[in-house]
Amino acid sequence: ILNVEQSPQSLHVQEGDSTNFTCSFPSSNFYALHWYRWETAKSPEALFVMTLNGDEKKKGRISATLNTKEGYSYLYIKGSQPEDSATYLCAFSGGSQGNLIFGKGTKLSVKP
Amino acid sequence: SQTIHQWPATLVQPVGSPLSLECTVEGTSNPNLYWYRQAAGRGLQLLFYSVGIGQISSEVPQNLSASRPQDRQFILSSKKLLLSDSGFYLCAWSGRGNQPQHFGDGTRLSIL
Numbered sequence: 649i650l651n652v653e654q655s656p657q658s659l660h661v662q663e664g665d666s667t668n669f670t671c672s673f674p675s676s677n678f679y680a681l682h683w684y685r686w687e688t689a690k691s692p693e694a695l696f697v698m699t700l701n702g703d704e705k706k707k708g709r710i711s712a713t714l715n716t717k718e719g720y721s722y723l724y725i726k727g728s729q730p731e732d733s734a735t736y737l738c739a740f741s742g743g744s745q746g747n748l749i750f751g752k753g754t755k756l757s758v759k760p
Numbered sequence: 761s762q763t764i765h766q767w768p769a770t771l772v773q774p775v776g777s778p779l780s781l782e783c784t785v786e787g788t789s790n791p792n793l794y795w796y797r798q799a800a801g802r803g804l805q806l807l808f809y810s811v812g813i814g815q816i817s818s819e820v821p822q823n824l825s826a827s828r829p830q831d832r833q834f835i836l837s838s839k840k841l842l843l844s845d846s847g848f849y850l851c852a853w854s855g856r857g858n859q860p861q862h863f864g865d866g867t868r869l870s871i872l
Binding site for chain 2: 679
């Protein structure tokens with residue numbers, strides 16, 4: 649059974665803090681690793697799709713790194729803002745058909 | 761631009777009743793289509809995916825079925841709902857290969 653683990657389960661930070669969370673996934677049969685942001689009362693929104701070992705992607709204050717050999721990815725948020733409050737999901741893909749295995753997510757709350 | 765429509769937003773059904781949830785995509789052709797469920801306290805679980813008309817792959821054995829009668833239409837059905845079918849159902853589409861998935865607004869299904 650393929651498992652995707654995310655930690656921590658939840659995180660409370662102050663506005664302006666930088667934070668990071670972890671996604672662990674199977675290191676065999678790797679095809680892609682996705683990150684999504686899911687705000688309350690909205691649908692999940694894609695942040696990154698990562699495929700290459702050592703890859704680093706950035707979108708504004710959010711960045712992600714990928715280590716396919718050891719099976720982990722980190723998501724970083726620099727200078728957290730209240731609007732960053734959301735659940736951050738990672739998902740593992742083992743093939744080109746796009747069927748993803750999601751982690752349970754990290755719920756981030758940023759206090760003003 | 762591409763859009764995805766999913767309805768209804770909420771649904772309350774008695775045990776044993778049938779189910780039909782519909783999802784349509786506009787602005788793209790030959791998308792991959794997906795149905796996910798999030799049960800209470802759990803992560804997003806892929807139920808079905810489709811790479812073309814009439815082609816359905818099931819990820820988990822269950823009481824539900826899916827159909828793709830047209831290129832951009834994906835339907836989730838059940839002949840007799842169980843209490844365990846309660847949850848939040850999300851439809852998504854993606855392009856081929858390493859493409860992010862784009863989600864609908866979801867359907868909150870409560871079984872009484």
